[in-house]
Amino acid sequence: DVQLVESGGGSVQAGGSLRLSCAASGATGSIYSMSWFRQAPGKEREGVQAIDNDGRTRYGKIDSVKGRFFISNDFAKKTVVLQMNSLKPEDTAMYYCAASTSDHYDQRALRLEVRGYDSWGQGTQVTVS
Numbered sequence: 001d002v003q004l005v006e007s008g009g010g011s012v013q014a015g016g017s018l019r020l021s022c023a024a025s026g027a028t029g030s031i032y033s034m035s036w037f038r039q040a041p042g043k044e045r046e047g048v049q050a051i052d053n054d055g056r057t058r059y060g061k062i063d064s065v066k067g068r069f070f071i072s073n074d075f076a077k078k079t080v081v082l083q084m085n086s087l088k089p090e091d092t093a094m095y096y097c098a099a100s101t102s103d104h105y106d107q108r109a110l111r112l113e114v115r116g117y118d119s120w121g122q123g124t125q126v127t128v129s
Contacts, residue, residue, distance in 0.1 A: 002026045002119040004097045009124030012087055018126060020082040022097030030101040033109055034080045035060075035117060036071065038093035038126075045096065047112025051080060060112035064090065087128045097121040 008020040024031065035050035047060030049071040059066050070083045080097060098117035100109040109116030
C-alpha cells in the first residue's frame, strides 16, 4: 500500500502563491504516476496536474491553471510538489494528492480521471480571497 500526506495549504489573497507538498510512504516503488486533484464544494473532483516517474508532466482539463500551476517531484525525498502562482478565488478547493501504481495505471490515469488513481491523501484546503 501507498500512503500519501499533503501539506502546505492555507489562506492567501488573490495573486499570491502557495506550495503544496505530498509525501509518499509505504510501497513507493510501485508508483508510476502522481497527481494533484482538487474539489470545490458542490463540485466534482477534477485533475489538476500529474507527473509520471519518467518526469513527464501533463495538465488535466482545467485550462485556468495552465501556466500558473507547476508540478515537480523529488524521488529521493519521495515527495511531489504543486507550485501554485497567481492564485484566484476560483482556485479555492480541497486539494488532494493521488498516486497510480504500475498495476493500476491505465488510460484513465493518463487522462487524470479519478478512477485512474488508487491511492489518495486526506487533502489540504486552499482558500483564496
